[in-house]
Amino acid sequence: MSLILTIDRARWAAHQRALLAEVPGLVPVAKGNGYGFGLETLAAQASELGVEVIAVGIAQEVAAVRAGGFEGDVVVLNPWRPFDAVATALLDDPRVITTVSRAEDVRALAASHPGARVIVEIITSMRRHGLSPASLTPGDLDGLTLEGWAVHLPASGSLEEARRLTREGLAVAKAPVWVSHLSVADYRTLAGKLDVAAHMRVGTRLWLGAKDAYRTTATVLDVHPVGKGTRLGYHQVAAPRAGFIVIVSGGTAHGVAMAAPVHQRTLKQRLVTISTGVLDAMERTLSPFTIGGRKRDFAEPPHMHSSMIFVPGDASPVQVGDEVPVTTRMTTVTCDELRWI
Known part of the structure; x- marks a missing residue:
């Protein structure tokens, strides 16, 4: 008496491995309902694929991917806020990387949780979360472990916008660049011009790209x-x-x-x-x-x-x-x- 999701394991995994080979630095995204497969299933599959980092939507999803057996680093995409007790507790977890999107939050975390691993999100034309790198000084970041700058683009991501915002972030501090919603070709172009590591966070294309596999x-x-x-x-x-x-x-x-x-x-x-x-x-x-x-x-x-x-x-x-x-x-x-x- 069930609603059943049938998955062709070999086809599903073959698509993922092909995309991982095509996109150096790909970071799987596992959030929400796990793109229909469930968070624990995606976490187990990420472990099978051998990736070292996975991204979740909110702090409350970290436990689910851990339950699925993923033992690597987990990036929380939703930016930290001081009233989120779960996200705050995870600042002390050495395998969790927290996203920060406001200058006042960067400074607060540097004071309250020195050494915390963070990614600073830059405001894009999405106008959802993010800050202008010009609102920070290198000193603001000294108390934190800066894991990179995040550039979350609209669905029709622009290479020009990604380049411009990346330059703004790197002018403040050298750190890896994490992008979303670029084409594979544009991402490879961007990554090839950087003197820091690049990562592209991918959810839909990775898990749902092989439509004949489920x-x-x-x-x-x-x-x-x-x-x-x-x-x-x-x-x-x-x-x-x-x-x-x-x-x-x-x-x-x-x-x-x-x-x-x-x-x-x-x-x-x-x-x-x-x-x-x-x-x-x-x-x-x-x-x-x-x-x-x-x-x-x-x-x-x-x-x-x-x-x-x-x-x-x-x-x-x-x-x-x-x-x-x-x-x-x-x-x-x-x-x-x-x-x-």
């Missing part, structure tokens, strides 16, 4: 024939015509069919959004579940651990116990079972 399936839990107009579900909606209600594993608790806002950059994207809204208003919402070779409509909004799918026709294409494909957003899904092949 798939998500749902289990058919029940199949009920219904006539046109039959009332069903929590909300007692009427079946639009004769067919079957197929109950499948996977619901809101798994992150199935959960959507995040997206930018409407093109006319096509706007038209898709409009058409989706019209179908929702008509109570015809396409589900991510494929049954009988095509995606089917939800009979009603998904439940916590299962979903009700409407399949029209005279004969059900599935039986209880069958597994059906489900399209998931890997950065939000939580599967019940990982199956290795």
